[in-house]
Amino acid sequence: MKRFAPAVLLLALGSCFMSRSSTNEPLDPRLLSTLEPGMPAHEVVALLGAPDFVVRLHDKGSAYLYEHTAGKSAGLFLLLLLLANEDIRSDRVWVFLDAGNRTTHVARTLAAERVEYALPWEDLHDELPERTGR
Amino acid sequence: MRTGGGLVLVGLLGLSSCVSFNWVRTSVSEPIPDRLWQSLEPGLSLSECLDLLGAPFRVLAGPGRTVALVYAWKESVDWGFSVSVPVRLGSASYRFTDQARDMHAVRLVFDQGWRLRETARGRLDDFLDVARKRRSLDFSSGQRLQR
Numbered sequence: 001m002k003r004f005a006p007a008v009l010l011l012a013l014g015s016c017f018m019s020r021s022s023t024n025e026p027l028d029p030r031l032l033s034t035l036e037p038g039m040p041a042h043e044v045v046a047l048l049g050a051p052d053f054v055v056r057l058h059d060k061g062s063a064y065l066y067e068h069t070a071g072k073s074a075g076l077f078l079l080l081l082l083l084a085n086e087d088i089r090s091d092r093v094w095v096f097l098d099a100g101n102r103t104t105h106v107a108r109t110l111a112a113e114r115v116e117y118a119l120p121w122e123d124l125h126d127e128l129p130e131r132t133g134r
Numbered sequence: 135m136r137t138g139g140g141l142v143l144v145g146l147l148g149l150s151s152c153v154s155f156n157w158v159r160t161s162v163s164e165p166i167p168d169r170l171w172q173s174l175e176p177g178l179s180l181s182e183c184l185d186l187l188g189a190p191f192r193v194l195a196g197p198g199r200t201v202a203l204v205y206a207w208k209e210s211v212d213w214g215f216s217v218s219v220p221v222r223l224g225s226a227s228y229r230f231t232d233q234a235r236d237m238h239a240v241r242l243v244f245d246q247g248w249r250l251r252e253t254a255r256g257r258l259d260d261f262l263d264v265a266r267k268r269r270s271l272d273f274s275s276g277q278r279l280q281r
Contacts, residue, residue, distance in 0.1 A: 004139075055193045055194070055195060056195060057193070057195050057201050058195055058199045058201075059199070060199070060201070060246070063193045065193070075158075077154070080153055080154055080155055081154070081155050081156075081157070082154050082155065082156045082157065082158070083157050083158075084156075084157075084158045084159070085158070085159045085160075085161075086158065086159070086160045086161070087161045088160075088161065088162045088163070089162075089163060089164065090163060092188075092189040092190075092191070093189055094189050094190065094193060096180070105180055105181060105184060106184075107184040107188060107189040107190065108188065108189050109188035109189040111163070111164055118159075120157065120158075120159055121159070122159075123159075123209075124161040125161055125164065125165055125207075125209055
């Protein structure tokens with residue numbers, strides 16, 4: 001039986017995989033820190049580019065979404081069994097504008113850099129940093 | 135006995151190219167901790183809520199000039215199996231997966247003055263479905279559109 005051990009080990013090693021993916025460019029925290037209430041929409045767009053999503057908020061104005069998503073997967077094929085762990089997190093910024101197209105609120109969450117590879121049985125949400133929107 | 139063991143191994147290797155059992159853990163975004171959820175009270179301003187929770191997953195225009203912020207995340211373990219066999223014209227495959235597709239979500243509804251009016255917990259699909267239905271109602275109602 002010991003003679004099969006190296007072969008089994010080699011098969012197991014050969015069936016590991018890791019992959020990563022991303023959507024949109026990462027958001028630059030230095031640029032985001034310059035967003036302030038009162039900034040007109042055209043300056044926001046000049047700074048961050050075209051938003052990924054625009055929501056019209058009745059006659060109160062609108063909200064622009066800027067988003068970058070990153071994902072990492074790691075897994076293992078063991079003959080008939082696939083074990084994998086996939087983690088997806090986003091950098092997300094919402095800029096709220098009033099009816100006059102001036103910034104009223106900015107909300108940001110930068111989590112994409114915390115995306116990680118993990119073993120299939122690992123819980124990635126057990127240790128999270130303090131949430132903050134500024 | 136030795137030959138039997140070898141045959142089993144070869145059989146398993148052969149099967150592995152067309153049959154697989156899958157066990158996949160998926161994490162999407164980061165959950166809202168209970169401590170923060172419980173600190174949300176009607177009357178909080180939009181700024182206070184954004185400071186507490188960060189950027190929402192979606193912002194939705196609701197009825198009565200309200201605005202909803204939706205935060206969503208997913209933590210799931212999905213399992214299933216797939217079978218793939220060659221046939222004369224190519225290949226056929228079958229996949230069975232027990233997936234908890236819905237994402238967990240919380241929704242914060244703000245009034246016209248950007249004050250928190252109500253909160254709810256549920257599934258993302260439910261909140262987005264409600265928004266879609268309301269939007270379709272708006273489009274089917276001439277009176278509302280003229281407002």
